[in-house]
Amino acid sequence: MLDIQSKKVDNAVIINIKGDVDLYSSPQIRKVLLELIQKESPAIFVDLQEVNYMDSSGVATLVEALQRAKKYGGRLFIYHLQGAVQDVFELSRLDKVFQIYPDETEAMKAYHDEN
Amino acid sequence: MQLPHEVEILKQRVADLTSLIDVSAIISTTLELDELINLVMQKAMTVMRAEASSIMLLNENSNRLECRFALGSVKEKVRNKIELKVGQGIAGWVAETGEPLIVRDVSKDHRFYQAVDRETGFITRSILAAPLKTTSGIIGVAEVINRLDGKPFDNHNLEIFSTFCRQVALAIENAKAHQYILEQQRLKQQLDSAHIIQQSFMPQTFPQSKESGFQVYGKNIPATSVGGDLFDCLEQNANHLGLIIGDVSGKGIPAAIFMARLVSDLRYYSQLKKDATETLMAINTLLMERSRRGMFVTLQYLALDTDSGKLSIVNGGHMPPLWIHNGTFKSEWLRCDSGIPLGILPDLSLSKHEIQLQAGDCVVMFTDGIIEARNSKGEFFSLDRLQHFLENEWASPEDLVKALIGQALSFSQGRPQHDDITVLALKWH
Numbered sequence: 001m002l003d004i005q006s007k008k009v010d011n012a013v014i015i016n017i018k019g020d021v022d023l024y025s026s027p028q029i030r031k032v033l034l035e036l037i038q039k040e041s042p043a044i045f046v047d048l049q050e051v052n053y054m055d056s057s058g059v060a061t062l063v064e065a066l067q068r069a070k071k072y073g074g075r076l077f078i079y080h081l082q083g084a085v086q087d088v089f090e091l092s093r094l095d096k097v098f099q100i101y102p103d104e105t106e107a108m109k110a111y112h113d114e115n
Numbered sequence: 116m117q118l119p120h121e122v123e124i125l126k127q128r129v130a131d132l133t134s135l136i137d138v139s140a141i142i143s144t145t146l147e148l149d150e151l152i153n154l155v156m157q158k159a160m161t162v163m164r165a166e167a168s169s170i171m172l173l174n175e176n177s178n179r180l181e182c183r184f185a186l187g188s189v190k191e192k193v194r195n196k197i198e199l200k201v202g203q204g205i206a207g208w209v210a211e212t213g214e215p216l217i218v219r220d221v222s223k224d225h226r227f228y229q230a231v232d233r234e235t236g237f238i239t240r241s242i243l244a245a246p247l248k249t250t251s252g253i254i255g256v257a258e259v260i261n262r263l264d265g266k267p268f269d270n271h272n273l274e275i276f277s278t279f280c281r282q283v284a285l286a287i288e289n290a291k292a293h294q295y296i297l298e299q300q301r302l303k304q305q306l307d308s309a310h311i312i313q314q315s316f317m318p319q320t321f322p323q324s325k326e327s328g329f330q331v332y333g334k335n336i337p338a339t340s341v342g343g344d345l346f347d348c349l350e351q352n353a354n355h356l357g358l359i360i361g362d363v364s365g366k367g368i369p370a371a372i373f374m375a376r377l378v379s380d381l382r383y384y385s386q387l388k389k390d391a392t393e394t395l396m397a398i399n400t401l402l403m404e405r406s407r408r409g410m411f412v413t414l415q416y417l418a419l420d421t422d423s424g425k426l427s428i429v430n431g432g433h434m435p436p437l438w439i440h441n442g443t444f445k446s447e448w449l450r451c452d453s454g455i456p457l458g459i460l461p462d463l464s465l466s467k468h469e470i471q472l473q474a475g476d477c478v479v480m481f482t483d484g485i486i487e488a489r490n491s492k493g494e495f496f497s498l499d500r501l502q503h504f505l506e507n508e509w510a511s512p513e514d515l516v517k518a519l520i521g522q523a524l525s526f527s528q529g530r531p532q533h534d535d536i537t538v539l540a541l542k543w544h
Contacts, residue, residue, distance in 0.1 A: 056363075057364060059364060059411075061408075061409060063364075063411055066459075091483075094432065097459055097460060
């Protein structure tokens with residue numbers, strides 16, 4: 001089971017995920033992300049500090065959130081990618097797809113600079 | 116000296132106990148649920164000397180009791196037709212409380228649900244109802260209705276009937292478990308067939324040329340019966356060979372269905388476009404239109420000029436191929452400027468990278484299942500181990516592919532395969 005915590009900071013939402021993100025656990029994240037997207041949340045920050053493993057089902061969940069958020073002009077930021085997860089994103093060039101930052105401060109800064 | 120009445124009661128008790136033993140015997144003869152309920156309820160009617168009986172099973176989705184079985188004069192009007200909410204009527208009360216119940220005279224019990232009698236024309240006088248309880252909770256309620264001698268049911272009837280219902284509940288649970296196992300077996304048979312069909316989508320024989328001297332070999336081992344990895348060899352014309360490897364996000368059946376359609380799309384577009392970059396661009400557009408739930412695919416297309424040994428590489432987010440040089444057996448990753456996986460963004464930028472193969476060189480394409488094979492310490496087989504193992508002389512691509520997969524599987528020491536494994540290798544002579 002994943003532990004997913006979310007908190008609201010101004011008009012953005014920060015989601016902290018703890019655990020392995022795979023075929024079996026990614027539907028949990030999908031549910032949280034889609035609820036935010038349905039409300040047209042303008043900015044979603046996903047903190048992956050405590051995610052040591054993510055398979056392609058997990059990545060697909062983030063891809064879906066990104067695609068859906070883009071439709072209403074919403075933003076998705078991910079940060080704190082750990083070694084193996086970083087490798088997954090780099091090897092498959094998903095670092096070109098997502099806005100990836102080292103930490104929350106950098107991600108928030110990028111968001112505020114955009115506005 | 117015993118009184119005749121007491122002898123009669125004792126005889127009755129012996130008969131009841133014998134019936135319970137009979138029920139145990141019936142339960143052990145069949146696992147077919149309808150047949151089992153039929154046999155057991157007939158026995159219940161006989162033992163309870165009742166006019167009618169019924170079994171209502173709880174539908175967990177609707178939280179309603181559904182009449183699955185009935186015996187008696189109006190059985191056809193009741194079976195599969197009557198439904199009660201939990202809490203409604205005598206059976207509903209028993210399902211809600213989990214307690215057995217004697218209703219000696221239904222006309223004096225406000226819980227009695229009269230609509231059934233009105234609809235069927237049956238006249239209920241007395242009811243004995245008991246819950247069907249299993250380890251997972253209440254699964255239904257059994258009832259016997261109206262004693263044949265016209266008297267109401269009594270406590271002794273209730274005691275026997277409750278014992279009886281405990282056995283029935285157990286038997287229903289066993290039969291359901293048996294049905295579940297059968298369902299699992301059917302599912303497994305279907306998956307076994309799906310495995311064979313999916314394997315047929317990928318090449319079973321491989322192109323090779325004695326004149327220009329190249330050999331190709333590929334193998335796919337899904338983590339479950341079917342998977343989302345794919346590879347293909349496309350001979351577009353006399354001197355052009357296309358080698359494709361891909362990995363659909365996720366695994367199992369959804370990835371397999373996605374993969375099946377993709378394989379035919381790739382064959383179609385590679386013929387139509389006759390160019391690796393354009394083929395992948397067309398596939399990306401196609402996937403953007405139909406992709407669901409963020410599903411995407413990493414795809415790599417190697418185009419070999421079979422006259423010259425010139426190899427073009429176009430990569431959509433896939434693991435780079437490994438180029439093993441003949442002679443030194445040193446290798447290098449063909450980390451050309453890779454594009455992103457297909458099906459994610461409408462604007463895809465792909466670049467083509469070209470190399471010139473020398474005689475004896477090998478190029479190996481693979482999916483991440485091979486480097487993610489894990490040993491008992493949780494260590495991955497990894498790109499480093501793969502590269503180190505492959506820096507060797509290989510007589511044929513078949514030897515290489517089989518040895519590499521064997522090495523990864525022995526590294527994981529029989530632990531369940533975590534992801535689909537695919538390896539496709541080319542040797543240029």
